[in-house]
Amino acid sequence: MTGRINLLRKSAYLLIFFLWLGAFHASVILAYSELISLWYMPAGVSMAAFLVFGKRAFIPIFLAIWVESFNFSAFFAHGFDPTLLATSVLFSLAHSVPYGIGGLTTRHWLSHFVQKNIPTKIVGLLVIYAVSAALAAFCGLLVWELATENYTNILEDGWFAWWLGDLIGIMVLAPFLCLFLPKLSTYKVPWIDVFYDHDRGMRRSKKQFIGKLILAVLTIIGIFMLDRAVDHPGVAYFVFFVSIPQVWIVFTERTAYASTSLLVITALIAFGVGVFDVADQAITYQFALYITAATSYFAVAVPALVQQNSTLKELAMLDTLTQLPTRWLFKTLVEHVVKSSRPNQSHCIALYNIDNFSRINNDCGYSVGDQVLRESSKIMQNEMRDSEILCRCEHDNFVIFMPNLDLDSAIQRADELRHQLPVLQFDDLILPIRGSFGVVHVQFGESFEQTLERANRAMQNAKHQGRNKVVAIS
Ligand SMILES: Nc1nc2c(ncn2[C@@H]2O[C@H](COP(=O)(O)OP(=O)(O)OP(=O)(O)O)[C@@H](O)[C@H]2O)c(=O)[nH]1
Structure with missing residues (x-):
């Protein structure tokens, strides 16, 4: 068993290595001008790897960048050159260290600040992503400036596009990869659940999701065709409208679908710029990618809050132990009936308390006491007439509303x-x-609390008269 887990983990490291190389070559296609890689996917792979595997991801990530940045042809042609080695090592560090720090900080933020609400967690996440991408862009460009002689002002010319490309790569690819990497690796990452918790309450309709995604895809293709046909820089700005179907998906679909649609939509935009030959507007499209990704992150908070709201509502309405209406719900229902009654209608309330209940707790244990409360309330609930309402008021006190009955x-x-x-x-x-x-x-004219107080007094009288009795006061 342990051998199988080790093998799985080793193959997961190999997977990261090759995933990084694959993402790098895909991103090269997206470098429409010298310094603009519209959507730098390797950054997303690195961040996801550090998020899931922690510091263990360093070696496969470092090696993958080193393999790409070491100039093997110069090495074989002219032999060993320490400058080549130093440059490639520096390039590897310039990428893997910022994302390593970013990934580990994100893990810490999500797993140690559990009391923070979802919007705060998302803001924190985006700040960490933005800072790590900025650091990686700055360090990467600095190494590049040191290594090349035929390009000046690299830092000034390149920082924005490099930073934004990396940031989009992380924002889009990391959540998607975080869905799969833990499954392939046997590593447990429970802190990711904060983004998936609310999914349980959502319906699972693949058809509707695909319908919405197709709508988004057709919108993007339409905008590209328009941009190609009309020679006006303003046309590219229409691409910002794509955030609308994406946010709609985030609001209404499970997080796994929302991450998938973000990947599909942004990939289509990123590759579409080349396919439809509209690279002169690349920076507009790049910015639209960023806005779509950022709004998706903030939008995740909405279904999460809706779910939280319905859980709270349930807690306010149903007693967790017996599943009977709570005192709050009982009061609301009773007041509603009483208010809408005619003056000659008569309603009563019966409050009962289980006799010597604390003895059951003391002699048989609290869990038997709980079972007594659960079982007895289930039986009493089955005895209720359609018009009657049974509620657990508190402890072993139960109240029954008996409408349309005289005393x-x-x-x-x-x-x-x-x-x-x-x-x-x-x-x-x-x-x-x-x-x-x-x-x-x-x-x-009496308040609910006053009625309950009188019922409690009547119940106490029944206790004083020897228990297991019904006593009324008018
Ligand atoms: N098992 C369990 N016990 C509870 C719960 N809530 C309150 N209690 C216990 O219920 C008991 C209430 O006791 P009382 O109703 O005050 O007294 P009693 O022993 O029933 O005696 P009389 O009411 O005089 O017949 C206390 O021991 C509480 O600790 C609960 O959710 N589960």
Whole structure:
């Protein structure tokens, strides 16, 4: 088993190495002018590798850049030249060190600041990405300036396009690769879940996702065709509209689909600039790539917040132990019924408390106590009439709303229910559950809390009279 895991991990390092080389050669196609690689994919591979594998990613990344930057033909033609070696090593460090620091900082940020909300996490993530890309661009250009004699002002001319190209590469490719690399490597990266948690509540409709993606793709192709046909620099700006279908996908689809569509949309734009021969507007398209990626990141916060909201709503409405309505929901429903009643309508409330419940907790344990609360409330819930509402008020206190009953009928009904309290059995343990009931009439002009207070007093009277009784106060 351990041998299999080691083999998997070693092959994952090889995969990073070749993935980096593949991404590098794909990016060369996208270098439409000397310093502009519209979408520098190797940066995305490096960041994803450091995010998933931590500092272990350093060696495959370093070696991959070294293989690309070492001038093998000069080496074979003129023999060993220490300058060639030094330049290639410096190039490798200029890329792998900033992304190493960036990846490790991102891991730290996402796994140690769990209490931060999603928008703050995303802002932090983008700042780390932007700083690491800036550092990598600055160091890379500096090494290039040192290594070449036939180009001046490299730093000044190249920093913006290099930085933006790297940043887009990270923003687009890293989330996509973070979906797959952990699966291939057996490394666990639980902190990534913060972006996927809300997916559980979302529907899984591939068809709808593909429909939206096709719409985005057709929009991009349409803009490229227009840009090619009309000789006006302003046409390229239409590409910014692509953020709309992308954000729509992020709002409505699972994060895995949103990362895939970001990759597809930005790849199409990046390669389309060459295919449709509109490279004179490359910087506009590059900026549109960045805006599409950045808005996607911020948009992820929306479905996450929607999910959080519905969880909170559920917590506010349903008691987590018994799944009965909470006191808040009960109050809301009761007040609604009472407010919309005619003056001659009569409603009652019965509050019951399980007798000697703390003894069950003390003698049999808290988890048996929990089971008693769960099982007995399930049985009582099944006894409820359609118009009645049962709620767990707090601890072992339950309240029943009995609409359209006068006090005498409510006392009778409460007594019926008292007899329905079950005898529970847990293995060899037999627990007859008993309860004391307090019944009151809901009085006009009285607040919910006042009614409940009177019901509680009636219940306490039942306790004082020996428990397992129904007592009413008018
Ligand atoms: N197992 C469990 N116990 C709880 C929970 N909430 C409150 N309790 C316990 O419920 C008990 C409530 O006891 P009381 O109702 O005050 O007293 P009692 O033992 O039932 O006695 P009488 O009410 O006088 O019959 C306390 O021991 C609480 O610790 C819960 O969610 N689970």
